[in-house]
């Protein structure tokens with residue numbers, strides 16, 4: 030299972046409570062009080078819900094917040110019946126999960142002040158207009174950093190930090206060696222220099238004479254977090270700086286990328302809660318009484334289809350409205366006002382995610398899960414008009430990056446899943462690169478994942494990618510793959526615009542629908558130069574390459590056999606009194622070792638080639654070509 034997943038299993042009672050709550054919320058909390066929602070319900074033949082909802086008391090809000098500032102510590106209880114939660118509690122600091130940074134957090138213990146009745150029921154995000162960002166609405170309280178938390182924050186000490194938050198930030202996190210790796214005496218092959226954001230992977234390679242040597246691969250990223258860095262520091266480095274600008278009409282995306290077991294779950298899981306806490310803090314302090322609302326949704330993309338993780342895996346549809354805004358029809362969105370409720374929603378969503386077994390992982394996430402925290406605001410700062418989106422923070426829990434490659438023992442379905450995952454990882458990377466170059470065209474149609482995230486890619490957006498890596502020698506290849514992916518995402522930020530220019534030249538608005546991906550290459554680079562990608566062309570190139578490799582292999586084997594034949598005769602000659610037999614044997618050993626190494630290298634290349642061929646076949650079958 031992936032980020033946000035494995036650790037969030039619910040107890041039976043809490044599942045029941047959640048289910049009960051969900052039902053109640055679905056039945057009662059659909060916000061149809063607004064005229065526009067009412068219109069939609071009428072057009073959908075659901076006018077009865079309008080009446081039902083208008084009878085709903087706002088005190089039955091999904092979330093709640095302490096009105097008097099008193100903090101009810103440790104109220105969270107798995108068996109709590111949420112449907113009866115009409116009482117109010119302090120919404121913060123209720124989990125065993127340590128919040129970051131605890132010292133600063135204390136300052137705001139028991140904050141509140143907003144009357145619970147400020148929060149009316151949640152709503153279904155069914156409106157295309159709902160996905161549009163609110164137009165500029167003056168925010169009283171002036172500076173986002175008027176909140177002492179942000180004033181004191183190391184990350185946000187500068188004025189108007191929003192403009193200084195990088196558009197794309199690539200962070201690498203290395204996990205420590207685990208027990209299994211330590212028991213096997215595996216070496217830690219990754220060295221880090223956090224102060225200079227440098228990282229090196231020391232790969233063991235074989236020379237032709239079979240002696241080992243180390244190849245050093247060096248990388249520089251926006252931040253390098255070593256095995257000693259805590260989750261609090263990860264949050265501090267990644268999402269925390271983005272939170273304030275969500276209130277400034279910004280959409281941001283944070284995702285972790287890496288092989289199975291590299292620490293994606295460990296890294297991602299705490300982030301939404303920490304971000305929620307900070308968003309709520311801003312809402313209840315800096316922007317108190319200004320009509321801001323926080324909305325929560327959680328869905329997954331599996332096999333190119335969308336499922337609501339908070340509504341019995343209901344299949345969802347994605348639509349575009351006239352102004353090209355993405356709208357996920359039927360996605361249940363919950364209005365929340367405390368982190369405790371958000372935690373319960375996360376747990377509930379995680380318990381419904383798709384997992385399965387692959388060659389790489391017994392309990393593997395086969396889907397991308399998308400958790401969204403959406404800040405909305407009524408245009409006039411009141412509850413009278415429907416709220417519009419101010420900003421959005423999306424956390425994406427990507428399926429492991431190796432799923433597509435480790436397909437050897439997998440069935441057709443798993444291989445198709447792998448192809449879909451690779452396609453979306455490539456498309457995600459291309460969108461991020463295009464974004465970073467302010468390209469007019471963002472290739473969001475490359476996959477369902479990027480289509481869904483389209484509105485997070487346009488306009489004022491921020492992206493944080495956390496590349497998770499394992500330090501052990503056995504993971505070297507995957508670690509290098511992850512770092513190269515991260516490097517490709519970041520490369521254009523360092524001024525290397527060449528690829529982007531080529532890409533722009535090859536793709537025009539009219540070509541949007543022709544965006545092709547070629548997942549046959551190791552890092553699944555797109556075939557940018559060829560609009561009319563033909564799988565047969567690639568197959569022919571691959572087959573030619575295979576033929577050359579097989580020929581080279583055959584030649585090496587024949588050469589070796591000849592040498593052995595000749596040397597055997599010499600040996601027979603040498604094996605006579607007075608001759609230097611040892612010299613002959615040593616010479617022969619050297620020659621044979623060289624030949625063996627050459628054959629080994631060819632075999633490795635053949636194996637690698639076969640992997641590419643498999644990926645190609647999977648891609649072709651999944652693309653229906």
Ligand SMILES: Nc1ncnc2c1ncn2[C@@H]1O[C@H](COP(=O)(O)OP(=O)(O)OP(=O)(O)O)[C@@H](O)[C@H]1O
Nearest residue numbers: 030031032204205288289290291292293294295429
């Ligand atoms: N930085 C870290 N410090 C300590 N332990 C870690 C760290 N990162 C990961 N771990 C541990 O390593 C194990 C694997 O991590 P995790 O489950 O997060 O990997 P993953 O990348 O999400 O894997 P999958 O894709 O299979 O879900 C877990 O037991 C986790 O607690």
